[in-house]
Amino acid sequence: MQTEIIVAGFGGQGVLFAGQLLSYAAMDEGKEVTWIPSYGPEMRGGTANCTVIISDEEIGSPIVRNPMAAIAMNLPSLDKYESLLKPGGVMVVNSSIIEREVTRTDIKVVRVPGNDIAERIADKRMTNMVLLGALLANLPVLPIEAVEKALKDHLPERHHRLLPSNYQALREGASYIAQPVA
Amino acid sequence: MARELLKGNEAVAEAAIRAGAVAYFGYPITPQTELLEHMSKRMPELGRAFVQAESELGAVNMVYGAACTGRRVITSSSSPGSSLMMEGFSYMAGTEVPAVFVDVMRGGPGLGNIQPSQADYNQIVHGGGHGDYTPIVLAPASVQESIDLTVLAFDLAEKYRSLVVILTDGSIGQMMEPAELPPMAPINNETPEWAVDGNMVGRERRFLSSIYLDPPAEEVTNFRLQRRWQEICANEVRYKEYYMDDAEYAVVGFGSAARAALSAVRAARAEGIKIGLLRPITVAPFPTKVLDDLSRRMKGLLVVEMNSGQMLEDVRLATSGRIPIEFYGRMGGVMLLPDEVLAEIHALATGPLTTEGHPRDRWLARMAGKN
Numbered sequence: 001m002q003t004e005i006i007v008a009g010f011g012g013q014g015v016l017f018a019g020q021l022l023s024y025a026a027m028d029e030g031k032e033v034t035w036i037p038s039y040g041p042e043m044r045g046g047t048a049n050c051t052v053i054i055s056d057e058e059i060g061s062p063i064v065r066n067p068m069a070a071i072a073m074n075l076p077s078l079d080k081y082e083s084l085l086k087p088g089g090v091m092v093v094n095s096s097i098i099e100r101e102v103t104r105t106d107i108k109v110v111r112v113p114g115n116d117i118a119e120r121i122a123d124k125r126m127t128n129m130v131l132l133g134a135l136l137a138n139l140p141v142l143p144i145e146a147v148e149k150a151l152k153d154h155l156p157e158r159h160h161r162l163l164p165s166n167y168q169a170l171r172e173g174a175s176y177i178a179q180p181v182a
Numbered sequence: 183m184a185r186e187l188l189k190g191n192e193a194v195a196e197a198a199i200r201a202g203a204v205a206y207f208g209y210p211i212t213p214q215t216e217l218l219e220h221m222s223k224r225m226p227e228l229g230r231a232f233v234q235a236e237s238e239l240g241a242v243n244m245v246y247g248a249a250c251t252g253r254r255v256i257t258s259s260s261s262p263g264s265s266l267m268m269e270g271f272s273y274m275a276g277t278e279v280p281a282v283f284v285d286v287m288r289g290g291p292g293l294g295n296i297q298p299s300q301a302d303y304n305q306i307v308h309g310g311g312h313g314d315y316t317p318i319v320l321a322p323a324s325v326q327e328s329i330d331l332t333v334l335a336f337d338l339a340e341k342y343r344s345l346v347v348i349l350t351d352g353s354i355g356q357m358m359e360p361a362e363l364p365p366m367a368p369i370n371n372e373t374p375e376w377a378v379d380g381n382m383v384g385r386e387r388r389f390l391s392s393i394y395l396d397p398p399a400e401e402v403t404n405f406r407l408q409r410r411w412q413e414i415c416a417n418e419v420r421y422k423e424y425y426m427d428d429a430e431y432a433v434v435g436f437g438s439a440a441r442a443a444l445s446a447v448r449a450a451r452a453e454g455i456k457i458g459l460l461r462p463i464t465v466a467p468f469p470t471k472v473l474d475d476l477s478r479r480m481k482g483l484l485v486v487e488m489n490s491g492q493m494l495e496d497v498r499l500a501t502s503g504r505i506p507i508e509f510y511g512r513m514g515g516v517m518l519l520p521d522e523v524l525a526e527i528h529a530l531a532t533g534p535l536t537t538e539g540h541p542r543d544r545w546l547a548r549m550a551g552k553n
Contacts, residue, residue, distance in 0.1 A: 020187070020358065027187050027360040035187070035358040039213060039296070060445030061520045062357050154187075 002055035003141045004064045006081055007128075009073025009094070011048040014128035018071065019050035022132065025142050025150035026054045034062040047076045054141055069139050071131045072098065073114070082107075088181060090139045092131050108178035110134045117172050122165040129166050133173025144174055185360040190325045193361055194284055194348065195220035197332035198256045202367045203282075205231035205255045207244035212296040213352035214260040214286035238263040242270030249279035250390045252377030254336050254370070258284035260352070261302050262293060271345055272311025275407070276392025278376075280339035282332070283317075284348040286355040289515025297515030298353035298438055303492035306347050307466045314404050316411050317345040318418065319466040321436040325359035331463070333364055338418065342410055343376070349465060351488070353438045353517065411467075420463040421472060425451055429458030431530055432476055434497055435486040436462050439511075439518050443486050446523035455531045465493065470500040477501035482535045484526055487511045488518055491542045498541075506535035509545045 007019045019035050026033040037050045051063050069090040072078035075098050078091070085091055087106040096115035112134045118126040136144045148167055155163070188196075195217045198206070206221040218234065225232035231248075235241035241257050248255040259267060264285045274281055287302045289295040307319050318338050322328040328350060335346040373379040378388050394400035425447055426432065433443040440461040447459045460476065462469050476483065483505055485494045491509045498507060510526040512518050 023358060024187055027185060033187075033360060036353065037356060039352070039356050058444070059359075059441075060448065061442040061518075062353060063517055063519065064445075065519050065521050 002053055002057075002059065003069070003139065004067040005052045005054070005135070005139070005141070006049055006067045006070040007052070007073075007132075008047050008049035008070065008077035008081060009128075013048075013073045014125060015048050015073060016050050018128040018132050019052045021147060021150055021154070022052050022054075022142070024154045025146040026052075028150055028153065029142060029146050031055065032057060032059050034059050036062040047074065047080065049077065069135060071135055073127065073131065074098065075100070078102070090135065090178065092135045092138070094127065094131055096127070106181055108138055108181055110138050110176050110178045112173055112176045114173070118169055121168050121172065122162075126166060126169040129169035130173035133170035134176045135173075136170075137174035137176065138178050144170055185362050187358050188325050188329075188361045188363075189216060189356065189358050190328050190350065191216035191286065191355040192220045193325050193363070194258070194328050194332050194350075194355075196224070196363055197329040198282065198336070199224055199228065199230075200364050200366050201254065201333045201336045202369045203230070203254045203256045203336070204369055205233075205245075205248045205253065206257065207231075207233045207235055207241040207248070207255075208257050208259065209235050209238045209241050209263060211260045211263045213288055213298070213355050214258050214263075214284070216355070217258045217284060217286070238266035239270070242267040245281050245283075246270050246274050246277070246279070249274060249281040250277065250378050252280070252374040254282075254340075256282040256284070258286065260286045260288050260296075261290050261299070264302060264305070268305075268311040270311075271317065272313050272315065273392045274345055275311065275315035275317070276313060276403070277390050278343045278403075278407070279390065280336075280343050280345070282335045282339055282346050282348070284332075284350065287349070287351040289513075295515045296352060298351040298488065298517055299513070299515050300351060300437060300439060300488040301490075301492070301513065302349070303465065303487070303489055306349050307468075307492075307496075315407055316466055317347050318342065318414060319347045319349050319464065320420075321349045321463060321465045322354060323437050323440050323461060324354070324361075325357065326361040327463075328354060329361055329363060340374075342414055344410070344414070349437070351438050352515075415467040418464060419467050419469050419471070421469040422461045422463060424459040424461070426458035426460065428456055430456040430481045431484070431527070432458050432460050432480055433484045433486060433523070433527065434460045434462070434473070434493075436465055436493060439486045439488050442518040442520050443523050445520035446527055449520065449524050450527045450531070455527060457527055457531065462493075465496075468496050468500065470496075473497055473500035474502075477505040480505055482506040482508065482530050484523075484530050485509045485541070486518060486523055486526070488516070489513060491545065494541060503537050506537050507541045508535075509541035511545065
């Protein structure tokens with residue numbers, strides 16, 4: 001059993017870090033995990049993304065054509081991954097900056113105003129945490145507590161004053177639950 | 183030690199440090215640069231040598247010099263940079279000095295791009311520098327294996343006074359996986375009996391060179407290299423098998439391609455197809471005997487690579503036309519995906535299979551119109 005997750009957005013939105021955090025949490029939970037970034041010239045200006053695969057056994061390919069879930073932090077990411085998700089998969093949409101609706105009806109869609117929530121809590125740089133929280137609430141891959149613990153254990157000590165607002169961002173994101181797939 | 187989440191390139195660098203590397207010489211190139219960057223931070227911290235040379239040619243010749251002292255030395259690069267180092271590798275082979283080289287392959291030929299590829303297989307395994315020599319070539323498929331093989335590389339280099347290459351790619355170099363690093367090994371500061379140390383007091387002069395102007399003397403050296411290679415082939419073949427116990431078909435692939443293949447083999451197994459995976463870990467020496475054996479009891483083989491079928495030729499040589507072989511590859515920095523390999527497995531398992539013609543010709547015909 002493996003779960004493939006894409007985190008995608010503009011460079012600077014914390015896409016790679018959100019994926020790494022998920023990977024730390026998976027590792028600490030005793031899972032196998034791979035994190036692989038896009039590292040081409042498209043990172044400048046276009047979409048940056050990473051693929052995280054979490055599994056109970058040795059992981060084969062670190063990339064897949066059809067992932068189980070995606071966090072789209074911007075419109076190009078939604079455009080790229082909406083058609084690729086597996087049926088029954090989860091699409092987390094940053095509705096603060098993505099206006100269009102998702103057209104597929106065979107996937108779970110979670111529309112979360114990530115930027116707005118993050119700015120209200122502390123800083124728009126926590127948008128990635130809000131959306132990660134929303135993903136975890138809709139995808140049974142890891143408990144949200146595992147990600148909170150990973151933040152505490154792997155974030156450098158000097159950033160620990162930011163932990164409470166990060167936890168709040170994760171929790172508020174997790175309050176968004178998708179309608180079941182028809 | 184606990185598992186850490188490590189990036190492939192950094193894990194190789196740290197593994198080399200823990201294996202006792204005293205010197206690193208290199209030049210930055212994507213997708214290998216994190217390896218050099220890690221070395222630039224850690225080596226001075228530990229009082230060891232780090233030099234960012236003026237070019238790959240400078241770096242490889244610094245490695246050559248350091249290797250002549252018998253100390254543990256390493257360099258790394260990616261495809262275009264590796265090409266520049268080939269002259270130095272040949273000189274090291276001719277001088278019979280140990281060194282470790284990491285090639286994080288990217289798309290080519292030429293400047294190509296910075297995405298993962300396996301197109302340097304022939305260069306590293308069969309060619310590269312001029313003259314009659316073969317380096318030991320290790321092909322990791324994960325971050326943990328990158329660490330383990332880096333440690334092994336130093337041991338093998340010393341044992342056989344040979345160049346050992348870690349043949350990896352941008353995908354394994356850039357990915358992060360949980361892995362465990364070895365403890366820090368003590369540095370061995372003893373000078374081997376063949377090495378130079380600038381101090382010949384109380385012993386005979388030692389002279390290291392790749393120049394043998396007298397052909398019969400050069401031939402003696404060549405025979406020594408060949409007999410050493412024979413010994414390496416007899417003792418150092420490594421590979422891993424997956425789902426092979428009751429397999430009727432097998433996929434053969436190394437490194438990243440084998441990972442895509444593993445996903446595909448699992449999917450095929452779930453459909454009831456009796457297929458396994460053979461993953462060479464040493465691509466030189468190549469697991470020839472294992473393939474010879476498979477060719478006598480399997481129904482067919484599928485070779486997958488991120489190149490045009492370079493290892494395929496070694497598989498064909500090892501199986502001597504006894505078994506039908508198909509090939510599937512992607513090139514130019516395009517990653518192999520599991521669903522493509524699965525489609526090839528379906529074709530293999532439903533036939534028709536043949537030992538006639540060349541698998542590459544059939545692959546090229548199948549790819550027509552798809553790219």
